[in-house]
Amino acid sequence: MKKGKDYIVFALDVASADEAKKYVKLLKGKVGMFKIGLELFIQTGPDIISIIKELSDAKIFLDLKFHDISETVKRVMERVAQLGVDLVTVHTSSSQKMVEMAVKGGGGSVGVLGVTLLTDNDASVVEACGFKEIYINDIQSLVIKRAEIAYKSGCKGVVCSGQEVIMIKSRFGKDFMAVTPAIRPKWSITNKDDQKRITTPAMAVKAGADLIVVGRPIKISNDPALAAQKIADEIDVAIKEKDVGFF
Numbered sequence: 001m002k003k004g005k006d007y008i009v010f011a012l013d014v015a016s017a018d019e020a021k022k023y024v025k026l027l028k029g030k031v032g033m034f035k036i037g038l039e040l041f042i043q044t045g046p047d048i049i050s051i052i053k054e055l056s057d058a059k060i061f062l063d064l065k066f067h068d069i070s071e072t073v074k075r076v077m078e079r080v081a082q083l084g085v086d087l088v089t090v091h092t093s094s095s096q097k098m099v100e101m102a103v104k105g106g107g108g109s110v111g112v113l114g115v116t117l118l119t120d121n122d123a124s125v126v127e128a129c130g131f132k133e134i135y136i137n138d139i140q141s142l143v144i145k146r147a148e149i150a151y152k153s154g155c156k157g158v159v160c161s162g163q164e165v166i167m168i169k170s171r172f173g174k175d176f177m178a179v180t181p182a183i184r185p186k187w188s189i190t191n192k193d194d195q196k197r198i199t200t201p202a203m204a205v206k207a208g209a210d211l212i213v214v215g216r217p218i219k220i221s222n223d224p225a226l227a228a229q230k231i232a233d234e235i236d237v238a239i240k241e242k243d244v245g246f247f
Ligand code: C5P
Pocket: 011, 013, 037, 063, 115, 117, 118, 119, 120, 159, 160, 181, 182, 183, 193, 195, 213, 214, 215, 216, 217
């Protein structure tokens, strides 16, 4: 059975392989997945993938958020398919064709997640980007529109806020993955930072999130392993409450 720790994706938002190794060693067995973002990948290149795999059994999420012309994204994904990662992200804000080509390029060897609306965006950002009033007044309708692009393109799921999971699951079904960043436990010493559409780990999991992405609340805590453990415990309680129908 999936345990609390299996829900946690730790964001390795660090600038060197040494720092990444430090966190992988600290959090080994305490989280289900490590996420490599652009900062680390640009610094280390793909070698970081085998470095992490040597140190832990956790899965690997390559969060490079591709967004380019469809043919380029397909070719990029053909390379990603050789890396042995479990998940990868593409933006859904370009075209359905681009997302379809991403899935095609991945050839089924990597799960493609569509990024809907970044969690540091809110209605004012949507307005400033020139979107129609309907999306400014109801940004969740933009999230749904983009999730639909991901769904129709054959993505494994989407990245969205925990606030949007119920809506996405009820529209696209429980097997369509919802991966939620912008997680802020109540006890976290970090505040929202730049994130806007935040939830606690328990809220996200009770809503149906399959994975929660956590960076700074673990990274900048005094004891990252303990912080991860506290989040896992919170999720374990949330799973039990969900099972007995408290939610
Ligand atoms: O430190 P924090 O917990 O806010 O980290 C969130 C992580 O999730 C970062 O690595 C960020 O790039 C990623 N992310 C996000 N919002 C998305 C997609 C990914 O914050 N929509």
